[in-house]
Amino acid sequence: MSVTYTATLPVRDETMDFLAGLLTAERARRGTRQRTRSLSCHEQAVLVLRWFHDGTRMGQLAVDNAISVSTGYDYLHEGVDVLAARSPGLHGALLAAKAAGYSHVAIDGTLIETDRCRTPGPTPGVDLWWSGKHAQHGGNIQVITAPDGWPIWTSDVRPGREHDTTAVRAHAEILPALTTTAADLRTLGDLGYEGEAGTITVAFKKPKDGRFTLHQQQLNHAHNAVRAIAERGNALLKGTFKALRNVSLCPWQIGRIVAAALVLLHFDHARTT
Numbered sequence: 001m002s003v004t005y006t007a008t009l010p011v012r013d014e015t016m017d018f019l020a021g022l023l024t025a026e027r028a029r030r031g032t033r034q035r036t037r038s039l040s041c042h043e044q045a046v047l048v049l050r051w052f053h054d055g056t057r058m059g060q061l062a063v064d065n066a067i068s069v070s071t072g073y074d075y076l077h078e079g080v081d082v083l084a085a086r087s088p089g090l091h092g093a094l095l096a097a098k099a100a101g102y103s104h105v106a107i108d109g110t111l112i113e114t115d116r117c118r119t120p121g122p123t124p125g126v127d128l129w130w131s132g133k134h135a136q137h138g139g140n141i142q143v144i145t146a147p148d149g150w151p152i153w154t155s156d157v158r159p160g161r162e163h164d165t166t167a168v169r170a171h172a173e174i175l176p177a178l179t180t181t182a183a184d185l186r187t188l189g190d191l192g193y194e195g196e197a198g199t200i201t202v203a204f205k206k207p208k209d210g211r212f213t214l215h216q217q218q219l220n221h222a223h224n225a226v227r228a229i230a231e232r233g234n235a236l237l238k239g240t241f242k243a244l245r246n247v248s249l250c251p252w253q254i255g256r257i258v259a260a261a262l263v264l265l266h267f268d269h270a271r272t273t
Contacts, residue, residue, distance in 0.1 A: 010053060011049060011053065011264075011268055012268055016045055016049065019048060019264075020041045020042045021041075022083065022086070023041040023044050023082060024041045026078060026081075027041065038066070038067045039067065047061050047072065047079070048080070049264075052241045052264060053240070053241060053243075055242030055245065055246075058073060058076065061076075080253075080256055083260035083261075083263045083264060084259040084263070087153075087259035088152065088153055089153075090173055093152045094144075094177060094185060096152070096272065096273040097146060097273050098181060098184055098185050099273075102147055103147070103185070104147060104185060104187065104201075104226070105147070105152070105186075105187055105188070106147070106149075106188045106226075106227055106230030107142060107144050107145075107168075107178075107187055107200060107230070108145070109141065109142050109167060109192060110140075110141050110238070111131050111133075111136065111138040111139070111140060111160055112138050112157070112247055112254045112257075112258065113136050113138040113245065113246045114139065114160075114251050114254070117251055121159065127161075128159045128161060129161065130160060130161055131160035132161070139158065139159065139160055139251050139252075140158040140159065140162050140167045141157055141254065142155035142168060143155075143230075143233050143237070144187075145230045145232070145233035147226070148229060149230055149231070149232025149233050149236070150233065150273070151233035151236060151237060152272065152273050154255070154258045154262050155171050155174065155255065157253075158171075163192065165192065165193055165194065165196055168196060175196060178199050178200065179199050186201055187200045188200070188202075188223065188230070189201065189202050189227065190202065190203070191205055202223075203220040203223045203227075204216045204219065237258065237261055240265060241264075243257065244258060244261060
């Protein structure tokens with residue numbers, strides 16, 4: 001017994017056509033012959049968008065499209081790849097923010113949760129992808145946002161066990177890029193980036209057994225009020241794409257998946273910076 005029902009994806013027709021066009025170009029690049037695929041480019045685009053927006057499990061997507069699970073994953077990874085390839089570079093995103101007249105950008109780390117992945121980490125008895133802060137397995141993604149919290153760039157993934165400062169240092173391009181634009185475009189962050197306070201502006205940390213001065217309190221209040229808006233970027237990505245709330249694929253693929261989601265978000269809202 002089965003029940004058929006109608007569902008609607010929360011995307012514009014232009015977004016569907018955009019992804020289908022990318023998939024068509026990819027098939028042409030690979031030299032795929034006509035009528036050798038189980039799904040058309042449009043049907044494949046629907047599969048990919050259902051996975052991103054609704055977090056639909058691959059088993060269900062395979063049944064709905066009368067394909068095997070392995071073929072479904074092949075289609076999904078192909079869709080992720082063509083989207084991630086169009087994600088903005090960090091230098092380009094910062095230059096665009098500067099050209100838009102922004103006085104600052106913000107950086108914030110977010111944990112993309114994963115199913116348990118028992119990969120040994122450098123600490124005995126602690127998994128590589130285990131985040132003690134969140135008490136959950138996942139990957140650390142650095143997100144740079146415009147002053148209103150709109151995400152303009154996302155990083156590759158780092159294991160969830162890493163602190164934000166450690167993750168930033170592990171990405172070879174982030175700190176040099178932020179330093180290059182620092183004179184015209186400040187970068188705001190929370191105290192998780194205290195170790196790189198020379199590049200990323202953070203609030204004053206309360207001294208041990210001490211108190212803030214009135215001036216420090218005022219500066220912290222102003223800083224936190226402006227920086228906190230950056231958390232909207234993480235919420236926007238996870239709120240729009242259910243797939244980012246828990247990724248069951250290989251954790252090292254999380255960076256590509258988030259980058260692909262960012263491209264979809266930018267295109268669907270016709271906004272990059």
